[in-house]
Amino acid sequence: MPLQQGEPIPDWAALGALYGASASAYLWHSADGEADQALIDALLRTIDEAVAQGLSAARYHDRRLVNEPGVARRDLLLSDALLRLITDMGQGQPEAGLQQRLWHLSRPEIDAVAMAQRALAERNPVGVVMELAPRTQEYKALTELYQHYLLISREQPLPALPNNLILQPGEQSEVVPLLRRYLVRQGDADPDPIAMATAPDLYDQPLVAALQRFQMRHGLEVDGVLGPKTLAELNRPMSERLEQIRVNLERWRWMPRELGARYILVSPAGYFLELVEAGQVVFYTRTITGRPRRPTPSFRSELNRLTVNPDWTVPRRIMREDLLPKIREDMGWLEQNRVRVQHFDEGRWRNVAAEQVDWVNPGHIRLIQAPGPNNALGRMKFGMNNPFSIYLHDTPSQSLFEKPLRPFSSGCVRVQGIESLVQYLLLDQPQMLDWLTEALAQEETRIRSLPEPIPVFMVYLSVWIDDQGQAQFRPDIYGLDTQILARIQHYSAVEYTDIVVNN
Structure with a gap:
């Protein structure tokens, strides 16, 4: 099987399983080598559908599917294209997610060979492959945006705007x-x-x-x-915009296909949170997420409890890197911020006076900030189980929500208008709402389990369609889009022409 430069290497193991289960030597041709043109055309339409969703025709052997003169080779290439389409659409391109930093969601599980057999038996590659695509409104809207930008990219490029220009409202310029x-x-x-x-x-x-x-x-x-x-x-080239959309479509294909009738989607790169019910966004707000040195990972969890007037046990890294230098410079910082010190002694944590601590080598201590208006967690915190100690919470620093880019936290997610989110989630829980009103009127910490856990998906999305239907683009603050794009473009490609793969 001679492969052309940049052409993907066929999945010989999957092809062996597919052909081994068939009573026929060919899957796309008759026994005498005559093409089953209707079935081949159906596969070509499937490729067109995949390309419209940001996948590359080159992954599926492109024109070689019809130009390859050898019947056996063409049959193998058509089968490999089908298997690859099923995998790419059903769980994402395998090479794109290899060792993907900060991604901790499991990809959908599919049996590509079984689905290819079904597509061939039903003579319906389009239906079988497209039913694997994400079904969320977010994915569909992003697909439409990709197609729209494709049309723009085919127009005559505009001259570049001068980079040294500053134009104020009301001024005149030939630009x-x-x-x-x-x-x-x-x-x-x-x-x-x-x-x-x-x-x-x-x-x-x-x-x-x-x-x-x-x-x-x-x-x-x-x-x-x-x-x-x-x-x-x-001045950013339209090709870069298209690649950014492609990467985010790819990331959606890594996602579980069933997100739930009601779920929360949070984007660390987009600085937003949306509550989705029956496929529709019913609540949308801004967030503050992890800075590049302390990024917010992508994972799934569930909101399971609500804390009103939380105290804050400072994570060790934040204590070590951020707070200890402040305390060494000014011991009064602890009292000003209502932070107490505890030392681990004889198997338990005990309160100690700040003056008793050697702040150069403080040993096994922890810092706890009392509830109050200046507490780092604000008035409310949603607890959710995960190995990263990430949760959703309020913040006293409300002015930061007015910043266009908001990577200011140490990993947790600060939510603008979190009280409105809580009230919306509890609309059908009058007793819980009464408890909330009572808890907010007090200063002591109150904790209550939610009547029904709510799935939360933290997903790094740098392109999305907002609740007003507008396309939103944000910088790749963690460098993850760049990483995926590089793997999509280069991994598993043949580097030299006329390589012969023997199996």
Whole structure:
């Protein structure tokens, strides 16, 4: 089987199982080598569907499926394409997730050979493969965005905007007509023939509002000023946008297919939380997530308890790296922030006076911040079991939610308007709502198990469609998109032409 440069290596073990279970020598041809054109065309349509969802035709041997002159080779390539389509759509490209940093969700389990047998028996590759795709509205919306950006990418590229420009609202510049074309192309502005005829160089208010929409969608400061950061995003090649969407579609294919009738989705890269019920987003809010040095991982858990007026036992890393230097500099910090010190002695934790601790070598101590308005966890905390000690909580630093990019935490997720989220989740639990009202009126810590655990999916998404139907793009703060893209493009590709694979 001579393979062309960049062509994927067939899965010989799976092919052996598929052909070994067949009574026929060929799966896509008659015994005398005549092509079953209807079945082959159905496979080609399946590839078209997969390409429309961000997968590459090159993974499925592309034109070689019809141009390969050897019947046996062509039959094998068609079968390998089908097996690969089933795997890629049903659980994601195998090479893309190898040793994927910070990803801790199990991929869906499928039997690619059994499903290929079914697709052939039913003569329905499209139906069998496409039923494996994620069924969430988020995935469907992202697929539509990918197709929309594909259309834009096929248009004549616009000239680059000058990088050294700073344009304030109300100013005039010969760049304004080109800026308008950029914003119209991406859907942030409508064509304005009157402005173009009367004052084409004026950076007027409608165009300022359009640029602000663009800035909001790309995690920029929404000031309406055309400056270096905004120019860099406007000038970003459409090919990069497409690759970013492709990577996020790939990540969705790694996800479980059944997320639940009611679940919470949190994106560390997108800084958002959404509550989904019956496939529809019913609550959407901003979050603060882990900084690059202390990233928030992707995993599944469940909200199972609610703490009102929580105290905060400081994680050891935060204590060591962040708080001990502050305490050494100013012992008054402990009292100002209502933090007590405990020392582990004779099998138990005991309160100790700060003056008794050697803060250069403090030994086995821990710090606990008392409940209150300045507690790092705010007024509420959702507990959820996971090995990363990650949970959702309130914060006294509400002003940080106004920042366009919010990687400020040490891994946990701070939720804007968490009280509204709690009340929404408890709408059909009047007794729990009464307990919540009573607990918030007090200062002591109160803990209650939730009547029904709620699945939570932490998923690193740098592109998504928000609750207003707008496409949102954010920087790859943890470098994970780049890692996946590199593996999609290069892993398992043949590096030289005319390699012969013997089996």
